[in-house]
Amino acid sequence: MATRKLGDNTTTDLFSPIALGPYALKNRIVMAPLTRARAPKGVATRLTQEYYSQRATAGLIISEGLNISPQAVGYAFTPGIWTTEHIKSWRPVTSAVHGDGGRIFAQLWHVGRVSHPDLQLGGVLPVAPSAVRPDVDAFTVEGKKPAKTPRALRIDELPGIVADYEQAARNALDAGFDGVEIHAANGYLLDQFMRDGANQRTDAYGGSVENRIRLTLEVTRAVAAICDGGRTGLRISPLNTASDLSDSNPEPVFTALVDQLNDIVLAYLHVVEGVTGGSRTVEGGFDLNVLRQRFKGLYMANNGYDRDLALSARRSNTADLIAFGRPYIANPDLVTRLERGAPLNPLDSATAYGGGDEGYIDYPFQAVKAPV
Numbered sequence: 001m002a003t004r005k006l007g008d009n010t011t012t013d014l015f016s017p018i019a020l021g022p023y024a025l026k027n028r029i030v031m032a033p034l035t036r037a038r039a040p041k042g043v044a045t046r047l048t049q050e051y052y053s054q055r056a057t058a059g060l061i062i063s064e065g066l067n068i069s070p071q072a073v074g075y076a077f078t079p080g081i082w083t084t085e086h087i088k089s090w091r092p093v094t095s096a097v098h099g100d101g102g103r104i105f106a107q108l109w110h111v112g113r114v115s116h117p118d119l120q121l122g123g124v125l126p127v128a129p130s131a132v133r134p135d136v137d138a139f140t141v142e143g144k145k146p147a148k149t150p151r152a153l154r155i156d157e158l159p160g161i162v163a164d165y166e167q168a169a170r171n172a173l174d175a176g177f178d179g180v181e182i183h184a185a186n187g188y189l190l191d192q193f194m195r196d197g198a199n200q201r202t203d204a205y206g207g208s209v210e211n212r213i214r215l216t217l218e219v220t221r222a223v224a225a226i227c228d229g230g231r232t233g234l235r236i237s238p239l240n241t242a243s244d245l246s247d248s249n250p251e252p253v254f255t256a257l258v259d260q261l262n263d264i265v266l267a268y269l270h271v272v273e274g275v276t277g278g279s280r281t282v283e284g285g286f287d288l289n290v291l292r293q294r295f296k297g298l299y300m301a302n303n304g305y306d307r308d309l310a311l312s313a314r315r316s317n318t319a320d321l322i323a324f325g326r327p328y329i330a331n332p333d334l335v336t337r338l339e340r341g342a343p344l345n346p347l348d349s350a351t352a353y354g355g356g357d358e359g360y361i362d363y364p365f366q367a368v369k370a371p372v
């Protein structure tokens with residue numbers, strides 16, 4: 001009988017260990033990044049610690065998006081990773097996860113134009129590649145408010161954005177995270193630069209595909225130099241139109257990006273397949289398997305996976321790791337439930353964002369069956 005070796009990346013099982021960067025993950029099941037908007041002071045709390053530690057049986061946890069700077073903030077009550085207080089607040093969380101045998105990466109987030117002056121220091125306009133207003137509501141402390149036309153970043157400000165990601169990566173390691181995931185998905189700043197609907201620049205960061213992927217690559221190289229040895233992941237959502245993002249032709253953008261990523265030592269490429277939280281197929285989209293084929297490192301798939309789809313993706317080897325979002329909100333013991341083929345707790349969407357314990361740390365674990 002074949003034995004499972006720790007870190008044997010050739011098996012096609014969902015529940016077998018896998019080597020990711022310097023780590024041997026227990027299984028290939030990942031907790032996707034999930035903003036829960038329960039950080040009124042921008043810091044992690046005892047509840048945050050309890051919530052993540054309940055989910056430490058995942059092969060890897062990716063934290064909710066952590067704002068990399070005051071300018072990066074786009075949603076009220078979301079945590080940051082730019083001050084000493086932020087760093088200190090995350091240490092008990094990461095050590096609790098480690099104490100429970102888990103691994104946790106920090107997701108680094110800059111929302112770009114998906115913000116509001118109410119959320120910006122001094123009430124200034126949010127920044128973006130170009131002054132193109134997204135037709136979305138921002139989530140301020142006072143509730144939803146329509147986004148305003150952002151201020152286009154000057155080219156001499158872009159090294160400062162890269163530096164903010166670098167400092168946030170240093171801070172994340174200092175807070176005990178095992179690595180970081182750069183958020184280049186879902187219509188936020190890096191995604192805005194990659195798409196011609198939001199990026200109308202005429203300098204070295206706009207126009208051609210090569211120019212539009214430049215900032216994402218600069219950030220990824222800089223962060224990977226800090227979180228070296230394969231402790232940096234990158235999240236993209238090539239077919240997503242969230243936050244009013246549009247792109248005349250995403251395929252060449254993302255194939256060019258992936259080709260360049262192959263020269264950087266990464267932990268993984270995380271691909272949201274389809275519309276985030278919606279349909280896995282998109283009219284006029286392209287076959288994302290092209291990215292799986294081109295990328296030489298680990299490929300993490302997300303969006304609408306259930307047990308059957310995850311097992312089938314592993315059997316057909318269309319992904320190395322599967323990230324679960326909504327199922328992880330409602331099922332702290334998701335790994336055990338998937339292993340047993342047990343039913344899942346339903347999600348209570350009303351408590352997804354904001355609030356306290358309810359819908360956060362009180363989802364039930366499956367009762368352990370008494371031995372017969």
Ligand SMILES: Cc1cc2nc3c(=O)[nH]c(=O)nc-3n(C[C@H](O)[C@H](O)[C@H](O)COP(=O)(O)O)c2cc1C
Nearest residue numbers: 032033034035064065277303304305324325326352
């Ligand atoms: C409440 C909630 C919060 C989310 N927050 C984030 C986030 O902070 N960063 C991110 O990249 N995606 C975020 N997402 C998207 C999820 O990571 C995931 O892509 C999406 O839920 C689809 O996966 P699923 O079908 O397994 O739920 C969020 C989704 C939900 C439902």
